[in-house]
Amino acid sequence: MTDPDHSDGEKKRLQALEDRLREVRKRDAPQVRPDRDFSQADLAWRMVIEMVAGIGIGATIGYGLDTLFGTKPFLMIIFLFLGLVAGVRTMIRSANEVQMKQQAKAASEDKGEESGREH
Numbered sequence: 001m002t003d004p005d006h007s008d009g010e011k012k013r014l015q016a017l018e019d020r021l022r023e024v025r026k027r028d029a030p031q032v033r034p035d036r037d038f039s040q041a042d043l044a045w046r047m048v049i050e051m052v053a054g055i056g057i058g059a060t061i062g063y064g065l066d067t068l069f070g071t072k073p074f075l076m077i078i079f080l081f082l083g084l085v086a087g088v089r090t091m092i093r094s095a096n097e098v099q100m101k102q103q104a105k106a107a108s109e110d111k112g113e114e115s116g117r118e119h
Contacts, residue, residue: 043098050094051087058083 062079066072 043094046094047091050090051084054083054085054087054090055080056083058086 058079058081059076061083062076065075065079069075
């Protein structure tokens with residue numbers, strides 16, 4: 001940018017133009033959130049899928065064992081309930097995980113505000 005052909009007025013105008021372009025690019029840049037929070041819908045779908053998967057896997061194992069041992073529908077009912085319990089436990093674990101992330105985020109934001117006040 002240090003071109004000897006440009007006068008001081010032109011240099012100032014070019015610098016002002018570059019500053020404005022930088023501001024516009026910064027403002028219009030897409031906002032990327034690599035560690036985004038789960039929305040309520042995402043969390044709900046995740047829990048529904050976990051519940052259905054637990055029930056489906058339990059019922060499938062029970063049906064397979066019933067077919068193998070000839071005890072229809074005794075084992076399928078037992079494993080269906082075991083799958084239900086496993087699905088509920090997985091849902092609770094997922095909910096606790098999301099809650100811990102939200103609490104950690106809130107704590108880090110509070111700490112950031114406190115350190116900002118000290119300066």
